[in-house]
Amino acid sequence: NAGVTQTPKFQVLKTGQSMTLQCAQDMNHEYMSWYRQDPGMGLRLIHYSVGAGITDQGEVPNGYNVSRSTTEDFPLRLLSAAPSQTSVYFCASSEQGYYTEAFFGQGTRLTVV
């Protein structure tokens, strides 16, 4: 059982480039979310989804887009990378919203130069 799989693990981008961080889960969870982790701060919610076709913004959505065409996949798109988006990104899923535990992917360390 793979759980939550994120790719890539590491990425370096130039300012202005775009890219997609992939997230897939095989637990048939309805709820998926993306967080960023910055030094000295807690995980901050970027976007989340409560099911296929439904997404919403979290605390720090600017500069990011998401879509949820299937239950399994929840990609995060950086439209035009900026140095402020240098961070570690985590994807998570949970079975029944946040009354149940979240399962996290391995993280993607992104550097924007």
Place this chain on the structure above:
Amino acid sequence: ILNVEQSPQSLHVQEGDSTNFTCSFPSSNFYALHWYRWETAKSPEALFVMTLNGDEKKKGRISATLNTKEGYSYLYIKGSQPEDSATYLCASVFSARQLTFGSGTQLTVLP
């Protein structure tokens, strides 16, 4: 933005010591409180999810309590071991869909 505060930010204990740390959160619009253990170079793993005032959960040497009326949760580790070294995150649920995380308590257990 609703704040979740964790204290202390970091602590060092000797192997065999018992320790505890605190998670504080606004008591209004409370839905649930999560605790996660996050080891270096790994992803966070769930310890407990608690929803009711007075909830107590236990997993091995680790336990947690919840007071929703005053807005705090304690995490206890009995007889700390070096393998307990990690960052412990708490997160509160203020709406039905979003976790708000604290910045964590970094625990180092010295052999």
